[in-house]
Amino acid sequence: MHEYRLLEARDQALSPGEPYDSWRSAGSDRAALFFRTPQGFLVRFPGQADFTIEIEGREIACAPVPSIAAEVPESLFHNAIIPLLGNHDGGLFLHGSAVSVGARAIGFLAPSRRGKTTLAGGFARQGHAFLTEDVLELCLKDGVYMVQPSRPVLRLFDDSAAYLLGEASKPGVRAKREMAAGDALPFENREMPLSALYLLGTGERGNIAIEQFGPAAALAELMQHGFILDVEDKPRLRRHFDRLGELASNVPVFTLDFPRDYAQLPRVVEGIVRHVEAADGSR
Amino acid sequence: MEAGDVVRVSEDVVAREVGGELVLMHLDSGIYFGLNAVGTRVWELLTKGEHSIAEICAIMSGEFDADPAVIEADVLALAGELADHGLITASEGRSG
Numbered sequence: 001m002h003e004y005r006l007l008e009a010r011d012q013a014l015s016p017g018e019p020y021d022s023w024r025s026a027g028s029d030r031a032a033l034f035f036r037t038p039q040g041f042l043v044r045f046p047g048q049a050d051f052t053i054e055i056e057g058r059e060i061a062c063a064p065v066p067s068i069a070a071e072v073p074e075s076l077f078h079n080a081i082i083p084l085l086g087n088h089d090g091g092l093f094l095h096g097s098a099v100s101v102g103a104r105a106i107g108f109l110a111p112s113r114r115g116k117t118t119l120a121g122g123f124a125r126q127g128h129a130f131l132t133e134d135v136l137e138l139c140l141k142d143g144v145y146m147v148q149p150s151r152p153v154l155r156l157f158d159d160s161a162a163y164l165l166g167e168a169s170k171p172g173v174r175a176k177r178e179m180a181a182g183d184a185l186p187f188e189n190r191e192m193p194l195s196a197l198y199l200l201g202t203g204e205r206g207n208i209a210i211e212q213f214g215p216a217a218a219l220a221e222l223m224q225h226g227f228i229l230d231v232e233d234k235p236r237l238r239r240h241f242d243r244l245g246e247l248a249s250n251v252p253v254f255t256l257d258f259p260r261d262y263a264q265l266p267r268v269v270e271g272i273v274r275h276v277e278a279a280d281g282s283r
Numbered sequence: 284m285e286a287g288d289v290v291r292v293s294e295d296v297v298a299r300e301v302g303g304e305l306v307l308m309h310l311d312s313g314i315y316f317g318l319n320a321v322g323t324r325v326w327e328l329l330t331k332g333e334h335s336i337a338e339i340c341a342i343m344s345g346e347f348d349a350d351p352a353v354i355e356a357d358v359l360a361l362a363g364e365l366a367d368h369g370l371i372t373a374s375e376g377r378s379g
Contacts, residue, residue, distance in 0.1 A: 215302030220315040223308065237310050238297045245299040245306070 002053075002085060006073060007063040012050060016042050021231045025112060032080065034229070041229060043081065049073045051081050053229075060085075071178060078151055079134045083227040086137065088236065092243050094225045096136035096197075098147045099123035101276045105147040105192035107136045108256070109225045110200035115260055118160040119200070121185060122265040125164055128273070129188035130154065130181070135227075138194060138247070145194040145251055152181035152189070163262040194251055195280055197222075198272070201257030208271040209257045218253035219245050252279060284363045286337040286355060288373040292329050296370050307370055314368050321347065322361055329371060336362055336373075 019033040035042040040055035049064040049072065060081060064073045083093035096109035097120035108116040120130040132150035139146045155176050156164065164185065181187030199221055201209070213221060222244045230236065254275075258268045295310045305323040307316040318326055324346070328339045340355045347354065365371045 214304070216304035216306045216317045219299070219301050219306050220308075220317075223313070223315070234295065234310050241297045241308060242299060245301050249301050 002058045002060050004077065005059070005061045007061050009064050009066040009068070010050075011065055012044060012046065016044070019044075021228075031112070034231075043084070045076055045080070049076055051076070053081070053085070075155060075178070079155075080227070083135045083137070084229040087227045087240065088229040090239065090243075092138045092140075092247065093227045094136045094138070094222070095134070095227065096225060097133045098131040098136050098192075098194075099128045100131065100188045100192055101128055101195065101273055102280075103192070104195035104276075104280065105131055105188075106195050106272070106276055107147065107197045108200055109136070109197055109222070111225075114200045115203065116200055117154055117156055118164075118265075119268070121154050121156060121160065121164045121179075122269050123272075124154075124181070124185040124187075126266060126269050127186065128269070129186040131188045131192065139191070140246075143250075145247065146191040147194050148191050149187070149189045152187035154179045154181070154185065160262075163265075195276055197251055197253045198256035199225075199253065201255055203257065203260040205257040206259055208268055209255070210272075210275050211255045213253045213255065215248045215253075219248040221253065222248055284336065284359055284366060284373055285375070286340070286359070287335055288362075288375060289333050289335050290329055290339075290362055290366070290371050290373045291333050292326075292371055293369055298326065298330075307365075309369055312369060314370075316365070316368060316370060321357070325358055325361055 016035040019035050021034040022030045023032040025031040030046060033044040033046065035044065037052065041053045043051045043053065047065060048068055049062050052061045062073045062077060086093045094109055095111065096107045097116040098105050098107045099120050108119055110116045117133045120133050124130045131147050133154045135150055137148040137150065139148060155178050157176055161177055161179055179185065223241065226240060226244065228240065256272065293309065296307055297310060298305055298307045305318040305326055307318065324343065325339060328334055328342055336358055340351065340358050343354050343358060344351045362371065362373065366373050
């Protein structure tokens with residue numbers, strides 16, 4: 001465990017130097033910058049917060065930028081810093097959501113803004129409780145990958161939230177908000193065995209399309225969805241590659257594409273459930 | 284790439300057998316490479332020491348029922364591709 005402290009707000013005027021790595025968002029803006037410090041790392045989310053990580057002391061300090069909403073540092077901590085450190089410590093964290101189907105869980109892997117949270121919400125709305133909306137943590141127990149439940153919250157853009165709550169969408173609004181789980185959007189707080197992973201396509205297909213990856217191709221794809229704190233730490237990268245190789249060898253991985261149309265979401269959910277049940281039945 | 288070139292695997296490559304295929308990844312560039320059974324055997328020979336292409340071809344000819352000229356062409360093509368992606372390096376060495 002790491003000790004977490006929230007510091008006073010401060011701006012990000014000072015550059016810590018040249019980043020050794022960065023994440024880019026769908027619009028190619030830099031979503032996160034990674035710097036080395038004498039004690040560990042500084043992860044900067046431009047316009048949002050700086051996280052200083054002391055590896056030896058296992059301390060994390062967050063300095064939000066002034067006037068940022070209070071839930072932003074909390075969300076960044078849970079959805080980026082925790083999985084980065086978890087992977088660094090030998091865990092298995094992937095960028096994805098997960099929902100229950102019967103007694104098992106399925107995961108949806110995708111970069112930001114590909115619809116994995118909306119899809120998890122769509123499942124929840126039809127009674128398939130969600131376990132996580134943005135970070136898929138897997139623990140291998142007795143040869144079975146168990147999906148770990150995360151926070152009982154869905155972070156959604158307003159139009160997705162409005163759909164899931166049955167509200168009218170507000171045109172032009174593109175902000176994310178947090179929706180707590182409840183009767184309408186049930187949350188599963190127990191770990192569940194992982195049945196399959198689905199990699200979300202771009203939504204250009206007009207119908208539901210599911211195709212299975214071979215294990216080797218699956219491994220290459222899974223590597224795109226990890227949380228890597230230090231891309232220059234080759235021993236850790238090797239171990240991460242091995243962990244994902246084990247996962248790709250033991251869990252079926254599919255591509256999944258579907259039209260991003262709220263009206264069709266119930267049909268998409270039903271189609272995926274049928275696919276999972278058929279795949280589970282054939283094993 | 285010549286038959287006499289000596290090849291060695293880059294230290295920045297990880298390899299893992301998955302579902303009967305060998306997956307290679309270059310840790311710096313993130314490039315992936317999948318090898319079938321024959322390619323996997325070539326890779327095994329590459330990782331067992333510094334071999335020339337000709338030496339690898341000679342071993343492969345003893346193991347696979349194929350025209351040695353075809354084997355050499357295939358091994359050279361594969362080695363060239365691996366070298367292009369930085370997964371192996373080749374240096375002029377002993378003649379084949």
